[in-house]
Amino acid sequence: xxxxxxxxxxxxxxxxxxxxxxxxxxxxxxxxxxxxxxxxxxxxxxxxxxxxxxxxxxxxxxxxxxxxxxxxxxxxxxxxxxxxxxxxxxxxxxxxxxxxxxxxxxxxxxxxxxxxxxxxxxxxxxxxxxxxxxxxxxxxxxxxxxxxxxxxxxxxxxxxxxxxxxxxxxxxxxxxxxxxxxxxxxxxxxxxxxxxxxxxxxxxxxxxxxxxxxxxxxxxxxxxxxxxxxxxxxxxxxxxxxxxxxxxxxxxxxxxxxxxxxxxxxxxxxxxxxxxxxxxxxxxxxxxxxxxxxxxxxxxxxxxxxxxxxxxxxxxxxxxxxxxxxxxxxxxxxxxxxxxxxxxxxxxxxxxxxxxxxxxxxxxxxxxxxxxxxxxxxxxxxxxxxxxxxxxxxxxxxxxxxxxxxxxxxxxxxxxxxxxxxxxxxxxxxxxxxxxxxxxxxxxxxxxxxxxxxxxxxx
Numbered sequence: 443x444x445x446x447x448x449x450x451x452x453x454x455x456x457x458x459x460x461x462x463x464x465x466x467x468x469x470x471x472x473x474x475x476x477x478x479x480x481x482x483x484x485x486x487x488x489x490x491x492x493x494x495x496x497x498x499x500x501x502x503x504x505x506x507x508x509x510x511x512x513x514x515x516x517x518x519x520x521x522x523x524x525x526x527x528x529x530x531x532x533x534x535x536x537x538x539x540x541x542x543x544x545x546x547x548x549x550x551x552x553x554x555x556x557x558x559x560x561x562x563x564x565x566x567x568x569x570x571x572x573x574x575x576x577x578x579x580x581x582x583x584x585x586x587x588x589x590x591x592x593x594x595x596x597x598x599x600x601x602x603x604x605x606x607x608x609x610x611x612x613x614x615x616x617x618x619x620x621x622x623x624x625x626x627x628x629x630x631x632x633x634x635x636x637x638x639x640x641x642x643x644x645x646x647x648x649x650x651x652x653x654x655x656x657x658x659x660x661x662x663x664x665x666x667x668x669x670x671x672x673x674x675x676x677x678x679x680x681x682x683x684x685x686x687x688x689x690x691x692x693x694x695x696x697x698x699x700x701x702x703x704x705x706x707x708x709x710x711x712x713x714x715x716x717x718x719x720x721x722x723x724x725x726x727x728x729x730x731x732x733x734x735x736x737x738x739x740x741x742x743x744x745x746x747x748x749x750x751x752x753x754x755x756x757x758x759x760x761x762x763x764x765x766x767x768x769x770x771x772x773x774x775x776x777x778x779x780x781x782x783x784x785x786x787x788x789x790x791x792x793x794x795x796x797x798x799x800x801x802x803x804x805x806x807x808x809x810x811x812x813x814x815x816x817x818x819x820x821x822x823x824x825x826x827x828x829x830x831x832x833x834x835x836x837x838x839x840x841x842x843x844x845x846x847x848x849x850x851x852x853x854x855x856x857x858x859x860x861x862x863x864x865x866x867x868x869x870x871x872x873x874x875x876x877x878x879x880x881x882x883x884x885x886x887x888x889x890x891x892x893x894x895x896x897x898x899x900x901x
Contacts (some may be wrong), residue, residue, distance in 0.1 A: 486535035486662070489525030490517035492611070496631035499689035500539040500558055503682060504656060507672045511665065521609045522588030529659060536658040541591055550660050556673045557653035563591045564633050565647040566618065567625035569888035574702065574736040575625055575645055577601065584608070584617045585627035592627040595649055611636070618644075645700050645885045700885045705739040709750035709759040714811060714832050714853050717764060719744045725764040725873070728782055732893040754878055760886060762876040766815065775879045777887055779894040780872035787816055790854070790862040791846040792839065797865045799845070800824065806845045809835035816848045819867040 486508065491497035505515055518525075518534065528534045530548040537544065537551065539558055545551045567575035577583075577599045584606040585592035596605065606623060608614055615636050617623045626638075627649070633639055658666060676682045708729050710717040716725040721742040733740050743750070743759055747769060753759035755773055762774065766784070770776055789808070791797050800806050800821065807825040810816045811832045820826065827844055829835045832853035838844045839862075848867065875890050877883030 484512070485514045485516050487516050487518060488535055488538050489520045489522070489529070491538055492632070494631050494635045495689045496559055496561060496629075497539075499685060500654065500656075502685050502689065503558055503673070503676070504538060506681070506685075507669055507676060510672045511668055513665075522586065523609075526588060529657070532659040532661050534659075535662055536656070539654040539656060541652045542655060544590065544655075544657055547590070548657075551657040552660055552663055552666060554656040554658065554666055554670055554673070556655070556670055556677075558656055558673075559654040560651065561654060562630040562651050563595070563649045564628055564630055565595075565625055565649055566628060566633060566638055567645050567647070568618070568621070568643065569645050569885060570643070570892055571621070572624040573889060573892050576647070577649070580625050582606070582623045583625050583627065584614050584623040586611055586614055586632075589627065589629075591629070591650070591652060595627060642881075642884055643888065645888070647700075700881050702737060702885070702889075703760050703882070704737075705741045706733060706737045706761070706886075707741045707743055707753075707759040708761040708763040709743045709745070709753045710763040710765070711747045711750060712744050713764065714850075717742070717744050725782055729761070729763050729875075732781075732890060732897065735893070736889060754876070757878070760877065760882065761890075764873040765876050766871055767874060770874070770876050773879060774876040775883055775887055776874040776876040777891050777894060779891055781875045781890070781894060782873045784871045784873050785850050785852060786866045786870055787819055787848060787868045788851060788864045789846050789848055789867055790836075790839070790864050792862065794863050796845040797863055801865070807843070808846045808848055809838050809844045810848045811835050811853075820848060 491501050501515075508515055520528065520534075525534065525537070526548060529536050530550045532550065542553070545553050565575070565577060567580070569575055572580055577595060578601075580601070580603060582604045583596075583601065587607040587609045589607075592607075595601075606614075606617055608617070611628075611632055614626050614628065615638055618626050618638055628636070628638075630648075633646070638644060656669075658669075673682075708726070710725065712719065713723070713725065716723045718726070721744075726742050729742070730740050742763075743753060747765070750759070750762055750765075751771075751774070754762055762770075764782060764784075765776070767776065789797055789800060791800075796806065800808065803821045803823055805823055805825065807827065808820060809827045809829055810820075811829045811834065817826065827835075827838065829838065832847075832849050833855055835844070835847040835849065836855045836858075839847050840858075847862075851864075854862070875887075877886050
């Protein structure tokens, strides 16, 4: 820093071996932390920070600030809880950076009232195991031992579930990778540097944003005013901003929590008795049933497949409902499990001759009330009439205006006195739900796949 500042601000600062704030060598120190007298006059010992840009930032800020007080920092590799114990006993000098409230738990520690860094506590979860995966929905959880922000979540949600607290972050990650736990709590800088960040099947919730502070044992309390003045000057001169830019630039894009849309909007093509314009129909009913446990509000939009795809692609809707696999292009991802099954499409006619003529590619007139799928099953030389409803088509057939009707058996009219001749133009095919290929779409796909898998089989 600036020598002039040191002359002005620290003219009253004295640093004498044996002062209360100095780290003393005594018989009650842990053997692995013993220091000689020469070191204790110039060095403060802290628990070694984790690897990663944010811990490196905290370390750099504090090393520069303490250098202005002619103090060097040394680090010992310690588990978090062991470090807290030694800091509370004054065997090490304190904690480099922790959340607010630590001094309420460890009363021997004093907070240096200057926010050195910020971080988010994240819940990283596997929706294939826990569905919507909010903390109150979890069956088990893991987080790093000593992560007090994690303890706060457990207390605030009153979680009474199995919780694993390994002493190493790598163990938390392994539990998630092996599917041993549904979710983990981690700081955002821990998550960004882990293999979990590369998995697109996980969802991420931001639980809370925290500021981090430096803590010193009370025997070093006389250092705090000058340390605080130094940190404020570093802030005023832009030094802390420069350090943040240096280290934060190594961090990937910010974490954006993925939320369930409200309302959740499904889009589909008009399929009589399955996806009606008014939201009625068997597929709409099935869609709403599957969202009952996790969607606050569900809406339906019925038109045609090109428009349905446009709605989902633009974000105005989120789910393509009842779409066949061959209709899905590279913009979308589909559920692993079939959402429903489409019944066969038939050619209905008064006579077998009309059916034979159609199959022989003779010039016949046919009526269709469905969408593109029915049209794709017909000979290219057929004369196609498009009606508003299936009943309109069957009325035209009964009046002899068309030779046949292309439709599902479920749409046969109640008025017929004798059965129509029929020919299956297609087999029963699986129908899927599809989503935009992005983080939200991946979340929704996981939720729907879990709901489909767990649903009671339909008759």
